[in-house]
Amino acid sequence: MLLEVRDLQVEFRTRDGVVKAVNGVSYGVDAGETLAVLGESGSGKSVTAQAVMGILDMPPGRITGGEILFQGRDLLKLREDERRRLRGAEMAMIFQDALSSLNPVLTVGDQLGEMFVVHRGMSRKDARAKAVELMDRVRIPAAKERVKQYPHQFSGGMRQRIMIAMALALEPALIIADEPTTALDVTVQAQVMDLLAELRREYRMGLVLITHDLGVVADVADRIAVMYAGRIVESAPVHDIYKAPAHPYTKGLLESIPRLDHKGRELYAIKGLPPNLMNIPRGCAFHPRCPLAQDLCRTDVPPLYEVTGTDTTRHSACHFWRECLHG
Ligand code: SF4
Ligand code: MG
Numbered sequence: 001m002l003l004e005v006r007d008l009q010v011e012f013r014t015r016d017g018v019v020k021a022v023n024g025v026s027y028g029v030d031a032g033e034t035l036a037v038l039g040e041s042g043s044g045k046s047v048t049a050q051a052v053m054g055i056l057d058m059p060p061g062r063i064t065g066g067e068i069l070f071q072g073r074d075l076l077k078l079r080e081d082e083r084r085r086l087r088g089a090e091m092a093m094i095f096q097d098a099l100s101s102l103n104p105v106l107t108v109g110d111q112l113g114e115m116f117v118v119h120r121g122m123s124r125k126d127a128r129a130k131a132v133e134l135m136d137r138v139r140i141p142a143a144k145e146r147v148k149q150y151p152h153q154f155s156g157g158m159r160q161r162i163m164i165a166m167a168l169a170l171e172p173a174l175i176i177a178d179e180p181t182t183a184l185d186v187t188v189q190a191q192v193m194d195l196l197a198e199l200r201r202e203y204r205m206g207l208v209l210i211t212h213d214l215g216v217v218a219d220v221a222d223r224i225a226v227m228y229a230g231r232i233v234e235s236a237p238v239h240d241i242y243k244a245p246a247h248p249y250t251k252g253l254l255e256s257i258p259r260l261d262h263k264g265r266e267l268y269a270i271k272g273l274p275p276n277l278m279n280i281p282r283g284c285a286f287h288p289r290c291p292l293a294q295d296l297c298r299t300d301v302p303p304l305y306e307v308t309g310t311d312t313t314r315h316s317a318c319h320f321w322r323e324c325l326h327g
Contacts, residue, residue, distance in 0.1 A: 001069070002206040003052065003174055004028040008066035010047050010056065010230075017278040021047045023230035024066070026304075029206040031173065034197070036209045036217035036238070038253070039227035040274050045210045048227075049176045052208075053093050054083040071173065089119055092167035096179040098159035102151040108135070108162050109147035115169040134165040138195060157188035164196060171203055178210045193220055215257045218242060226250050229275050229285035232304065236314035246307045246316035246325045248290050284319070292320050292327075 010022035022044040029035040037045045050056040052068055054075065068075040070091065075083065087093075095101050103111055112134055113127030122130065128147065135143035138161040140154075151159055160180060167175050177196060181189040197220040200207045211217060217224060218238060225235040226249065234247035245251040252270035272289040275281055281288055287297040296319050305321055307314035318324055 001028045002031045002033075002071065003208070004067075004069040005048065005052065006067040006069065008048060008051060008068065009064045010044070010051055011062050011064050012060045013062065014060060014278075019277045020280060021061075021230055021277060022051070023280075025227070025230070025232055027225045027232060027235065029174070029208055031206050032201070032204040033223070034200060034207040034209055034221045036211060036221035036224045037227060038211055038214055038217065038224055040212055042274050042277065043227040044230035045227050046178050049093070049178055049208065049210055053087060053091065053176060054080075055087075055093075088115065088172070089170045090172050091174040091176070092170070092172045094160075094163050094167050094175065094177040094180045096182050098156070098163045098183075099151060101163060102159065104151055107148050107150055108154070112147075112162070112165060112169060115166065119170055130169075134169060135162070137168070137199070138162070138165045140165075155188075156184050157192060160184060160192050161195065164192070164199070168199060168203065172205065174206045174208070175200070176208045176210070179212070180209070181216065182211070182213070189216065196220070214253050226253070229280050230277060231285065231317060232315075233286065233317045234315065235304075236307070237312045240310065240312055240314055244325050246314060246321045247318045248292050248320075248324050249286050251324060252289075284317075292318075292323060294320070 006026050008022050008025045012019040012021055025044065025048050027035060039045045047056065051063055063076060109128055109131045112131035113124065116122040116127040116130050117124065132143045132147050135147060140146055140158055140161055154162065180196065181192050184192060193216055209217060209221060221238045223235065224238050224241050225232050226247065227233065228249050234245065234250045236246065241250060245254055256269050270289055275285055283299045284297040284302050287293040290297065302317045302319045304315045304317045307316050307321055307325065
């Protein structure tokens with residue numbers, strides 16, 4: 001396993017109390033595999049990723065338990081300079097907002113080239129040539145000329161391609177993309193997602209794709225891990241999830257995707273709001289919103305049950321996963 005997160009726990013101490021952002025998350029991704037981590041904002045998906053990258057705001061963020069194994073090494077035991085060396089070279093992250101992640105006063109060529117100067121000791125001239133090559137790789141037209149331009153001179157979609165180029169520069173083993181297409185319009189979203197999927201295959205990287213939108217992951221992900229209130233509530237191969245979800249929350253998410261064949265029909269939306277992470281409901285955190293909730297759900301936290309009777313490996317943190325799966 002390239003990356004393995006085991007029972008991770010993260011808290012934020014605020015003036016009003018302790019925010020339990022991540023409450024025992026485990027997931028893994030292999031080389032050449034794409035894991036989609038799905039959830040509403042505040043589900044803990046970004047915080048988990050920041051803990052993996054070692055860029056969690058500390059304090060107030062604090063890892064209170066668990067392990068993060070990358071290529072077999074526990075990242076939480078490494079020194080900060082060792083973590084820094086891994087970032088960029090072995091693991092890279094792509095964020096939603098390219099404009100605030102790129103430096104506005106440097107040309108994209110200089111920013112891309114910087115990676116090769118700093119990490120590979122290349123001359124400015126060679127680094128510039130590498131930058132053009134990378135811009136070609138992510139299919140930015142007229143790379144030779146555009147390498148001299150500044151981030152604001154690119155469209156949102158092109159800027160996101162530049163972010164992907166930066167992440168790819170040193171050919172890391174793992175890329176974490178946090179809502180990489182959320183700020184883009186739908187057609188551009190699909191193009192950027194396709195590009196990411198293609199490059200992942202070509203470079204045989206592991207990809208963790210974080211999104212709130214189940215609609216964007218169908219074609220690119222191998223597995224999905226669904227998060228709710230800082231926990232994984234369901235994990236399964238992508239096709240199984242689409243065919244028959246084994247958790248009522250996943251089912252609700254699926255039913256709220258707009259579909260062409262359901263034109264005119266009212267979209268289902270999960271009722272209620274995600275919980276306050278300072279005061280997570282007892283028992284199953286989803287019970288106040290769950291159409292299948294029973295007494296047991298209000299008292300007992302569901303463990304991550306193995307979903308049996310399928311040929312693939314699946315898990316669901318629902319006491320009544322059978323009813324959900326067959327219902
Ligand atoms: Fe719903 Fe109960 Fe399952 Fe939670 S454990 S998802 S409340 S049925
Ligand atoms: Mg987020």
